[in-house]
Amino acid sequence: MTVSNLVHAELALIEKGASNSSGPYVARLDVSLGTLEFELTAVDSMAVNLNYLQLSTSHLTACGTEELKQLGHDLAERLIYLLEPITPIEIDPEGATIQMRSNPPRQDDDGTRYYELLVRRSGLGLRRYVKMPGAVRQEIAGQLTRDVVGRLATDFVATIEKL
Amino acid sequence: MLKKIDRDRKRFNDIVRGKIRENLRKYVTHGEMIGRKGKDLVSIPLPQLDVPHFKYGKNGNGGVGQGDGEEGDPVGKDPADGGTGEAGSEPGSGHLLEVELSLIELADILGEELELPNIQPKGDANIVQEKHRYNSIRRVGPESLKHFKRTYVAALRRQIATGTYDPHRPRVVPVRDDKRYRSWSTVDQPESKAVIIYMMDVSGSMTDEQKKIVRTEAFWIDIWLQRQYDGVERRYIIHDAVAKEVDEHTFYHTRESGGTRISSAYKVCHQLIDSSFPPSQWNIYCFQFSDGDNWGEDNEASLGLLRDKILPQCNLYCYGQVESPYGSGEYIRSLRSAFGDDDQRVVLSEIQDEEAIYDSIKEFLGKGK
Numbered sequence: 151m152t153v154s155n156l157v158h159a160e161l162a163l164i165e166k167g168a169s170n171s172s173g174p175y176v177a178r179l180d181v182s183l184g185t186l187e188f189e190l191t192a193v194d195s196m197a198v199n200l201n202y203l204q205l206s207t208s209h210l211t212a213c214g215t216e217e218l219k220q221l222g223h224d225l226a227e228r229l230i231y232l233l234e235p236i237t238p239i240e241i242d243p244e245g246a247t248i249q250m251r252s253n254p255p256r257q258d259d260d261g262t263r264y265y266e267l268l269v270r271r272s273g274l275g276l277r278r279y280v281k282m283p284g285a286v287r288q289e290i291a292g293q294l295t296r297d298v299v300g301r302l303a304t305d306f307v308a309t310i311e312k313l
Numbered sequence: 314m315l316k317k318i319d320r321d322r323k324r325f326n327d328i329v330r331g332k333i334r335e336n337l338r339k340y341v342t343h344g345e346m347i348g349r350k351g352k353d354l355v356s357i358p359l360p361q362l363d364v365p366h367f368k369y370g371k372n373g374n375g376g377v378g379q380g381d382g383e384e385g386d387p388v389g390k391d392p393a394d395g396g397t398g399e400a401g402s403e404p405g406s407g408h409l410l411e412v413e414l415s416l417i418e419l420a421d422i423l424g425e426e427l428e429l430p431n432i433q434p435k436g437d438a439n440i441v442q443e444k445h446r447y448n449s450i451r452r453v454g455p456e457s458l459k460h461f462k463r464t465y466v467a468a469l470r471r472q473i474a475t476g477t478y479d480p481h482r483p484r485v486v487p488v489r490d491d492k493r494y495r496s497w498s499t500v501d502q503p504e505s506k507a508v509i510i511y512m513m514d515v516s517g518s519m520t521d522e523q524k525k526i527v528r529t530e531a532f533w534i535d536i537w538l539q540r541q542y543d544g545v546e547r548r549y550i551i552h553d554a555v556a557k558e559v560d561e562h563t564f565y566h567t568r569e570s571g572g573t574r575i576s577s578a579y580k581v582c583h584q585l586i587d588s589s590f591p592p593s594q595w596n597i598y599c600f601q602f603s604d605g606d607n608w609g610e611d612n613e614a615s616l617g618l619l620r621d622k623i624l625p626q627c628n629l630y631c632y633g634q635v636e637s638p639y640g641s642g643e644y645i646r647s648l649r650s651a652f653g654d655d656d657q658r659v660v661l662s663e664i665q666d667e668e669a670i671y672d673s674i675k676e677f678l679g680k681g682k
Contacts, residue, residue, distance in 0.1 A: 240517040242554050242572025242608060249517075249572065255638055262640045281640030283665070 153181050153307050154300035157188075161296050165193045174201060183207040183307055184273065188299070191291045198299060199291035204275040205306045211271050213313075215243045221313055222248040222269050228305045229267075231298060236265050246271050261285075265292065274306050329412050330422060333357060337426050341533055341671045354413045420540030423533060427675045432541040432596075445497040454494025463493035507542040507596040509534065510585065512578040514603035516553035517570040523635040526664055527602040528565050530633060533674050534600060542596065548585060552578040554608075558585060574611045575603060575644065579618035586626050597627040600677070605634040605642025612647045620651070624658050631660045631677040641665070 151159075156179050164175045173191045180186075184207035192199040210218070222238040229236055234252035241248050248269035255264035261282040268275050278292035294302075333340070340357070423429065450463055468487035472478035478485070513519075513527055538545050549564035550556055553571025556578040582599060590597055607615065624630055634645040645661055652659045660680060662673040 238517070238570070240553070240572040240606075241570050242574070244554050244574065245572065245608065245610075247572065247608075251518075251639060257638075262638070264639055283640070286643060286646065287640065 153186070153304045156181065157186075157300040157303045158296060161193060161198065161299065164190060165195065168193055173199075181205075181303075181307055183209050183310055186303055186306070188303075197293055197295045200278075200294050200299060201289070201291050202275060202277045203299070203302055203306075204273065205303075205310070206273040207310060209310055210273065210313075213246075213271055215241065215246055215248075217313065218246060218248050218269050218271070221309060222250055224309045224312065225267065225269070225274075225305070226250065228309060229302070231301065232265060233292075234265065236267055263290070274310075276302070329414075330418070333414070333419075334422055334426055337422060338671050341423075341529070341674065342667045343529075354415055355419055356411050356413050358411055416536055417540055420536045423537055423674075424540070427671075427679070429537060429675070429678050430680070432538075444500055446500055447495050447497045449496045449498060450493050451496040452490070452493065454496060458495045460493045460495050464491055467491040467493055505542060505596055506544075506546070506594060507538060507598065508546040508548060508590050509538055509598045509600065510548045510550065510582055511564065512550045512552065512556075512582060512599065512601040513564060514553070514573055514575070514578075515551045515567050515569045516573040516606075517568075518573070518604055518606050518637045518639060519568070519635075520638065521568070523602075523604060523637060524565060524568075526635050526667060526670060527633070529667070530602075530664070530670050530673060531600065533670075534677065537674075537678055538598065546590075550578050550581050550585070552581070556581040573603065573607050574615075575601075575607045576611050576614040576618055579615060579623055583618065583622040583626075586623075592626040599623060599627050599630045600633065601631070602633045602635060603642070603644060604637035604639075605644035606637065606639065607642065607644045607647075612644065615644075616647060616651045619648075624656070627658065629660065629677075629680065630658055631662070633662045633664050633673055633677070635664045636666065 160177045160179060164177065168175070173193075175190045175193065176187065177190075178185055178187045184205060186203075186205050188203045189201040190198045191201060210221075213221070219238065219241055222241075226235070226237045232252075234254065234256055236250045237253040238248050239251045239253065250265075250267040250269065252264035252266075255262050257263075261280045263278065263280045265276060265278050278290050279287045280290045281287040424431075450460060464487050465485055468485045468491040469478065471488075471491060472485060511531055513524070515524075535545070535547065547561070549559050549561055551559050551564055551567055551569075552574065553569040554574045554577060555571065556574075558581060559567070578601065586592065586597060619630070632645065632648055634641055641663060645663060648659070648661055657680065660677050662676045664670060664673045
């Protein structure tokens with residue numbers, strides 16, 4: 151079963167059980183590289199409210215900063231279907247972390263919204279934030295179609311495999 | 314007694330100062346003076362001054378009595394020429410008057426407008442500096458210090474006294490005994506020394522726009538502190554995840570892509586103070602600028618270094634948080650919760666955009682520390 155199909159099957163299950171319980175719904179799927187985990191606050195037949203999507207893997211533990219940086223660039227090239235393009239913003243050699251963010255972020259009357267994808271030796275994690283002037287940034291759910299969630303999961307796995 | 318031209322010049326200078334004061338917020342905000350700063354003077358573009366001037370009518374076609382009119386026609390402008398339109402509301406694009414102002418005068422205007430208190434140096438003029446003043450004349454000395462006027466006066470006096478001076482052939486030839494040389498005396502002068510240490514986050518999230526804000530603010534801080542101390546030293550530290558001391562040009566023009574670790578800048582700052590600026594002899598001012606997007610786990614280390622190593626050594630620690638495209642970061646909150654409003658050595662300022670620079674300078678320098 152492909153990663154995308156696994157995700158779709160899990161989403162279908164969550165949707166089915168959603169009538170009996172209120173979110174958030176956490177899913178953990180075993181994929182070839184490790185564990186794919188995502189949390190949803192809402193789900194329907196078309197789309198989901200995604201709190202985070204995370205791929206935990208041991209395949210990156212030996213990677214240096216340069217390889218993680220390359221991984222960041224590869225991800226930036228693949229993830230072109232999100233609300234905003236994301237690119238590496240900061241590279242932290244000490245913590246071996248690449249911080250990728252929406253570039254440019256979306257700015258309107260509701261504040262500044264952006265995705266943040268952290269590339270670490272322990273894996274990848276995507277979240278969405280909103281920052282209102284004078285307030286602490288808040289994590290918010292990103293609204294994505296089911297297809298996009300499947301595609302994201304596939305691209306996470308494929309990019310690491312290609313490295 | 315004051316000459317008329319001096320009085321007029323003073324009046325003109327007062328008008329210029331008034332105009333600069335009126336527009337100071339604009340000058341501070343837009344940073345247009347930075348490129349115009351010379352060694353001691355700043356060239357300032359002023360809007361046209363409203364000084365009385367002659368207005369010429371429409372009589373450019375010849376001399377007196379050469380026009381189209383007949384005898385008895387009223388002299389003056391045809392009322393029909395006035396038109397019905399209204400005056401424009403946009404400022405004209407005429408020539409701007411450039412005036413040169415000394416840095417001292419500019420600092421004074423800044424201080425008056427922002428109501429900045431004069432700085433109270435640490436200790437009481439705790440350093441005694443030996444200064445040489447060329448304030449006497451000797452008969453011996455190096456040729457490079459020869460006082461020509463005095464030498465020739467001495468030679469002339471000798472020639473007149475000995476009767477060898479001929480007014481019809483006024484040749485004055487100094488001999489060895491006529492020579493006079495400038496000489497100095499050494500005076501002890503109490504002096505306060507100051508150093509400004511600028512620290513800037515140049516990590517990937519700091520864009521050129523943020524750096525421009527930092528540059529503008531630093532320019533005005535420099536102007537003010539130079540007014541307060543003779544020969545202020547300036548040092549520059551940039552950091553992303555790693556910090557280093559750099560020159561002024563690099564400070565303003567570097568962009569790195571590393572992560573933000575503010576503690577790295579504090580380490581370099583502390584080393585710099587330890588190696589070059591003993592706090593007993595120096596008034597130390599630290600100005601730090603960042604978008605505040607410090608990597609989470611670094612906050613604790615940064616606050617510890619600031620509390621234990623930097624603050625005990627400096628007069629004032631100012632932190633300016635500029636807003637990056639991702640909004641202002643959380644570091645300023647950490648500082649607020651760590652130091653609150655009680656610590657008089659710490660000044661925090663959020664600089665959302667260029668317009669906020671003016672108030673930020675006031676926050677930073679308004680304590681008179």
